[in-house]
Amino acid sequence: MTTATIEPTPVRARPAGFLADCVGIATRSIRAVPREMEFVVPALVVPVFFYAINIGALEPLAEAGTGVDFKAFQLPVAITFAVTGLSRASALVTDIQNGYFDRLLMTPIRRLSLLLGLMMADLFLIITLSLPVVAMGYIVGVRFDTGVPGIVLFILMAGLWGLAFTGFPYAIALKTGNPAAVNTSFILFFPFMFLTTSFLPLDVLSGWLQTIARWNPVTYLLAGMRSLLYGGWDWYDLALGFLSIGLVGAVSMTLAFAALRGRLKRG
Amino acid sequence: MADTAVRTEDLRRFFDETRAVDGVDLDVKTGEIYGFLGPNGAGKSTLVHVLCTLLLPTSGRAEVAGFDVARQPVDVRLRIGVALQEASLDPAQTGIELLRLQGRLYGLTKAETEQRLRELTQLVDIGPALGHRIKTYSGGMRRRLDLAAALVHNPQVLFLDEPTTGLDPASRVRVWDEVRRLNAEGITIFLTTQYLEEADALAHRVGIINEGHLIKEGTPTDLKRSMGSDVIIARVDDGAERACNAVREVAGVDQVDIHGEELTIRALDGSAVLSPVAIALDGCGVRVRDLTLREPSLDDVFLELTGAHIQQEEAETSDNGDD
Numbered sequence: 021m022t023t024a025t026i027e028p029t030p031v032r033a034r035p036a037g038f039l040a041d042c043v044g045i046a047t048r049s050i051r052a053v054p055r056e057m058e059f060v061v062p063a064l065v066v067p068v069f070f071y072a073i074n075i076g077a078l079e080p081l082a083e084a085g086t087g088v089d090f091k092a093f094q095l096p097v098a099i100t101f102a103v104t105g106l107s108r109a110s111a112l113v114t115d116i117q118n119g120y121f122d123r124l125l126m127t128p129i130r131r132l133s134l135l136l137g138l139m140m141a142d143l144f145l146i147i148t149l150s151l152p153v154v155a156m157g158y159i160v161g162v163r164f165d166t167g168v169p170g171i172v173l174f175i176l177m178a179g180l181w182g183l184a185f186t187g188f189p190y191a192i193a194l195k196t197g198n199p200a201a202v203n204t205s206f207i208l209f210f211p212f213m214f215l216t217t218s219f220l221p222l223d224v225l226s227g228w229l230q231t232i233a234r235w236n237p238v239t240y241l242l243a244g245m246r247s248l249l250y251g252g253w254d255w256y257d258l259a260l261g262f263l264s265i266g267l268v269g270a271v272s273m274t275l276a277f278a279a280l281r282g283r284l285k286r287g
Numbered sequence: 288m289a290d291t292a293v294r295t296e297d298l299r300r301f302f303d304e305t306r307a308v309d310g311v312d313l314d315v316k317t318g319e320i321y322g323f324l325g326p327n328g329a330g331k332s333t334l335v336h337v338l339c340t341l342l343l344p345t346s347g348r349a350e351v352a353g354f355d356v357a358r359q360p361v362d363v364r365l366r367i368g369v370a371l372q373e374a375s376l377d378p379a380q381t382g383i384e385l386l387r388l389q390g391r392l393y394g395l396t397k398a399e400t401e402q403r404l405r406e407l408t409q410l411v412d413i414g415p416a417l418g419h420r421i422k423t424y425s426g427g428m429r430r431r432l433d434l435a436a437a438l439v440h441n442p443q444v445l446f447l448d449e450p451t452t453g454l455d456p457a458s459r460v461r462v463w464d465e466v467r468r469l470n471a472e473g474i475t476i477f478l479t480t481q482y483l484e485e486a487d488a489l490a491h492r493v494g495i496i497n498e499g500h501l502i503k504e505g506t507p508t509d510l511k512r513s514m515g516s517d518v519i520i521a522r523v524d525d526g527a528e529r530a531c532n533a534v535r536e537v538a539g540v541d542q543v544d545i546h547g548e549e550l551t552i553r554a555l556d557g558s559a560v561l562s563p564v565a566i567a568l569d570g571c572g573v574r575v576r577d578l579t580l581r582e583p584s585l586d587d588v589f590l591e592l593t594g595a596h597i598q599q600e601e602a603e604t605s606d607n608g609d610d
Contacts, residue, residue, distance in 0.1 A: 030441055031395055031399040031402065031403055031440065031441050032440075032441065033365040033366070033393040033394055033395070033440035033441070033442070034365065034393070034394035035361065035365070035394055036391060036392055036393065036394040037394070040391065040394075041392065044388055044391045044392055047388075048377075048380065048384070048388055051380075051384065052379045052380070055379055055420075056379070111379075114379075115377065118373075118375070118376070118377070118378065119371060119373050119374075119375035119376075120375050120376060120377040122341055122371065122375050123369075123371075123375035123376070123436065124392070125340075125341060126339050126340065126341065126364055126367070126369050127364060127389070127392040127393060128361045128364045128365050128392070128393065128394070129392050285343075
């Protein structure tokens with residue numbers, strides 16, 4: 021009997037396709053997260069810490085003064101604390117510094133997918149990290165008047181907000197390639213998160229803080245998310261919430277993709 | 288497949304006032320190993336970055352595998368593999384994860400990627416460490432993985448930017464063997480190096496670049512033969528000028544150049560003039576530390592063309608970073 025050896029066909033490279041490119045980058049990014057627990061732990065600890073502190077310190081006072089269920093009032097704050105600024109921008113800087121970004125650029129990958137893939141991973145992580153925060157609220161007795169669809173929309177809003185905000189650190193990462201500069205993007209977190217209705221409703225804020233809060237998109241994001249918790253479906257508040265996400269996203273993504281174009285042009 | 292693997296016409300790449308690549312014309316045939324030789328800062332890496340589509344040319348044209356790097360970059364990327372000077376790896380991934388992602392980004396199916404991984408196993412040769420994170424790898428392991436990553440998609444043209452810089456001699460010889468084997472499989476190799484013996488040992492043709500200009504091109508043998516004479520190197524303690532004058536008077540000596548305390552003496556028949564040169568040096572009272580007769584090297588070619596040794600240039604520019 022004779023046997024014939026079949027030589028394997030030589031492989032030929034071809035464009036993988038836009039979605040495959042994005043999924044490839046996203047998968048790699050998600051796979052790296054459990055290996056960098058220092059990235060995940062603060063995103064879980066910080067919101068729990070603030071939630072506990074705020075409830076413990078302010079609940080009686082706030083409920084007496086405003087009549088709101090303060091545990092429910094604070095849950096959107098906790099979740100936005102968890103997701104705002106959560107991104108793989110520092111990993112992108114590391115890729116730029118160690119040359120791996122160049123290796124990716126030398127593949128036929130679509131340039132947009134280098135950023136969109138990371139953002140897909142961010143969205144996945146943000147939503148994953150939102151779940152324990154919602155669970156925490158449930159444990160302390162917070163319920164959604166809008167039921168399960170409201171919970172889903174609540175998490176979706178948190179995810180989209182987190183995604184909208186990622187454009188800022190990515191813009192800085194691509195513009196500078198400097199990890200210290202990326203860390204400074206965290207500064208943006210403070211005005212967004214504290215000059216708003218984090219602690220009290222808008223109508224009981226006074227003076228300059230109320231004025232700034234009226235202009236802060238996070239105010240409308242929180243209002244939209246809170247509407248899902250109490251009072252039933254309020255489409256106006258929800259629409260304003262999504263609009264604020266869209267506005268911040270439009271600004272941050274414009275900056276991020278302009279920075280990507282700039283880096284590709286500079287080489 | 289195009290007959291010409293790499294072609295450039297009046298290629299220029301400037302960074303503000305710095306003319307890193309300044310009017311380079313290249314024609315690398317398919318199947319060649321082309322050695323691009325020059326000191327640090329000569330423009331080698333910049334040229335490779337342009338050819339690999341990482342940088343756009345300031346002016347001029349460059350084609351790789353028949354495609355224009357500026358207008359058809361995706362077609363170029365599908366056909367090239369690149370191992371840059373510093374291994375471009377993600378330390379957080381494992382070796383196998385990195386190679387599989389490479390396969391995925393080049394549109395290979397899972398079966399094709401696994402087939403290529405089997406074919407590259409011998410090259411990578413890091414055993415079970417392939418499943419470990421890259422940050423645990425030694426420098427040699429990183430280099431081999433980087434080369435494997437450049438080959439996953441079976442490229443037509445492989446760019447190796449100083450592939451042996453920093454490697455020990457044994458690892459260097461191993462890389463040379465691998466380069467020869469890949470070339471025998473039909474891959475065109477564009478190799479930049481600052482090691483003369485590397486260009487001499489590997490390259491079918493060599494291009495010498497200095498200050499952004501391609502100053503000479505040919506086979507290593509032709510380039511050395513173009514010197515047209517043997518080389519005698521005399522290292523003296525002092526009085527190099529006096530020694531130079533004395534040696535110039537020796538019959539059969541064609542040319543004498545001084546580089547610090549070193550005289551480079553050219554003669555058509557070096558063995559015939561070696562003794563008279565020694566006598567002349569002794570006669571002028573200069574203490575000779577070393578007197579060597581040898582055939583011309585690529586360094587001599589570089590010296591002839593630029594007035595400096597590649598290694599000297601390297602030392603002088605090492606503080607300025609890479610090009």
